[in-house]
Amino acid sequence: MQEVKSKVTSWLIPIGAVIAALALGAIMLLALGAEPLSGYATMFGAAFGNLKGLSATAMKSIPLLLVGVGICISFRANVINIGGEGQMVMGALWATITALSFPHLDSLMLVPLVLLMGILGGAVWGAIPGALKAYFNVSEILSTIMLNIVAVQIMNYLLRGVLIDPGEIERGTRIPQTARLPETSDLPLLFEGLRVHLGFVIALLAAFAVWVLLWRTALGFKLRSVGLSREAARYAGIPVKRSIITALALSGAMAGLAGAILVFGSESHRMVTDGSSTGFTGSAGFNGIVVALFAGLHPLWSIPSSLLFGGMLVGANALQRAAQVPSALVIALNGLIVVFVVSSEFFRRKLQQHHSARQAIEEDSRLTEENVGS
């Protein structure tokens, strides 16, 4: 019975956090001169109200979900990966270069190949801070953030240099983007007339795969033991250093895949940046962390979580068009949700401690009672 009760509260907490954030967001909407209820109606209508909206929401959720499930891996191993941005960029670059190098491969070959290269690019970019952490005890929080900047600069250099669309040079516009990538590398659309493409299915499969990895395989077991207690894992003979590198590499791999899908599923079918640090990723490398935390670091819960946050992005754009409310509002809303989730997590833990302490006492007296009987 207590089990049921704790399941219910674990459901209610994120929902309560969203409601609380929306309530505070309503005040912000009022301050911006918009009517909150109709504002929210516009937002959620645009994101979930029709097929086109759902398709757009699904599209936005792809990178969030992939980065998010990667975060599930690393955070479960108690390695903090803030490098999703850079890993996305590197995955996208490796994939883009591969596509440009093999334009004549057919689709069945090229699509898996470029996605694989995306995975590898992200994995390498994740493994670097992993190795620094494992062998030199460099804080992975710092190194992953710094490698984001390095990755963006490499991207800017390449997209303005060797990778730039020759047409841009001819026209003299010099927008940092590649030429149209080979059509055989386009991700196939799922439905006629809707933008959502194969990438969404891949992201869902990846979430499932990560769940299997974490809870059904020996590797996942190792990563989780290292995450919960490095001492106990080491004592049990689990290679802690290798596990840290593996966790960051896998986490990066997911982000790299997200980057590659972003390129080959884009409408322009080019890799494009505006030169700003989040110009290519749209901050998905950071927002994925929010998605994962909101999902309680559970890969399958990350699916609805990513749809929620993807939907908010779509909704915020619609709200901006309809009511001239800056779409940056969505950043504030995201932030509020995180604050509420994290603080409710605090209360949940306290509750749980209380609960388990009581349970321990009860159990103890019950068991000793049994002892007496025997």
Added chain:
Amino acid sequence: MEQKTAPVLEMRNITKRFPGVIANDNISLTLHRGEVHSLLGENGAGKSTLMNILYGLQQPDSGGIWMHGKPVRLQSPADAIKHGIGMIHQHFMLVPSLTVAENVALGLRSKRHPLTNLKTVAHRIQELSEKYRLQVDPNAYVWQLAVGERQRVEIIKALYRDASILILDEPTAVLTPPEVDDLFVTFQQMAANGRSMIFISHKLHEVLQLSDRITVLRHGRITGETFPQETDRRQLAQMMVGREVQMAPNKSEVRPGSVMLDIEGLFAPGDRGGDAVRNLRLQVKSGEIVGIAGVSGNGQRELAEAISGLRKPRAGKVQINGTVLRTSCPKSARKAGLAYVPEERMRDGAIGDFNIKENLILLDHGDTKFCRPSGMLRFAKIKEHCNRLVDEFNVKTPDLETPTKHLSGGNIQKLILARELSGNPKVLIAAQPTRGVDIGAAEYIHKRLADERTRGTATVVISEDLDEIMALSDRIAVMYEGEIMGIVERDNASREEIGLMMAGVQRLNAA
């Protein structure tokens, strides 16, 4: 004499409930002038709650406290101190960077307020220390003092506040036998001077030695009140646990076999630099239990960690069953046949957030019996294996999915033991195997260790509890400051001799 005057302290019908559990159920306790009244009970029996109520830290739900025949209300430790109640905690409440005198004066209003009068304090400490044979230098810094001395400072603190009732919460936990003897002389002196004491301990022989009267608690109720001359250890244990307890496991005749664990010239660094283990040499044969006695902090933990590969030794070598271990590699030690029950069971031994099943496969989840070549775990096999272990080792748990942190200390220890022994080790290191564990579980763990001996395992038991060492070992090695002071055969060992070696006073040449 007892009947003439009102008791110094009377706790009448104290009941204290916590959600879902009654910590104290209608408990009455009296304490007379000059009496040492022992309170005996397992963890969770309600001793601490009762003492917290007496010290004003908690309020009873019903019942009350009378002192010298008058009802009193103790709503905070300040109230308790005002009524002459002093508490000596198991964990010392001293500021290491202050002197003894400063620690004693801490929290007291000086007569020259706001200035201090440390000289007077120091003088009074000197008087007290002479009167009660509590040797302490008032001007020494606490960090310079050994554990035994710190204990004395705690007692002086209480005496300085003129406590007429002292609550002694397991005061002997960290002392060597000679220190315990000295402490008891002090306590008897204090009793003779009319001070009363409530002595909390689970060491039965100490309770028998010191008390005038013994009250036993179980599950928040009083299960017996008796006098030391009318009872013995066996009976006390029975009152604590509620059933017959076997004090020492039956050990079968085993002829020790070949050397399984061979440590030579081992030096291991401590956490704060320096060598915690110095030039240690020890051989353990199969079918033999070697007990390592010693006050904790004399290198025992570092020794266990160096053997198991968790700590990199500075020099020396460790051989298990003829294989020289790679240093700092827990995996190679395990491969050679080592099992290790660590001292810090919740840090090193088990993962609290993992469920029972996950903790049971922590070592061998990668073996082909539990893991397919694809890396997928074989859950059916794992479940079968875990169910068997839980049954065999009598781990009391609702199911295999229960988070390990919800189990009691004894059950967690049984779980760790189950996992470690499931691989049929050649060498077993058990560090503090029954610390903080209830008597029932301790009895069971001892039996399993004795069974391992029969099976032919070479076992090292590290313990602060000399009774445990005496009950289990074939040979006893005493560690002091990282060295083995001597090794004696169990049958020729005397507590006195071991006590002197534990204190570093006496050294035997290698046995």
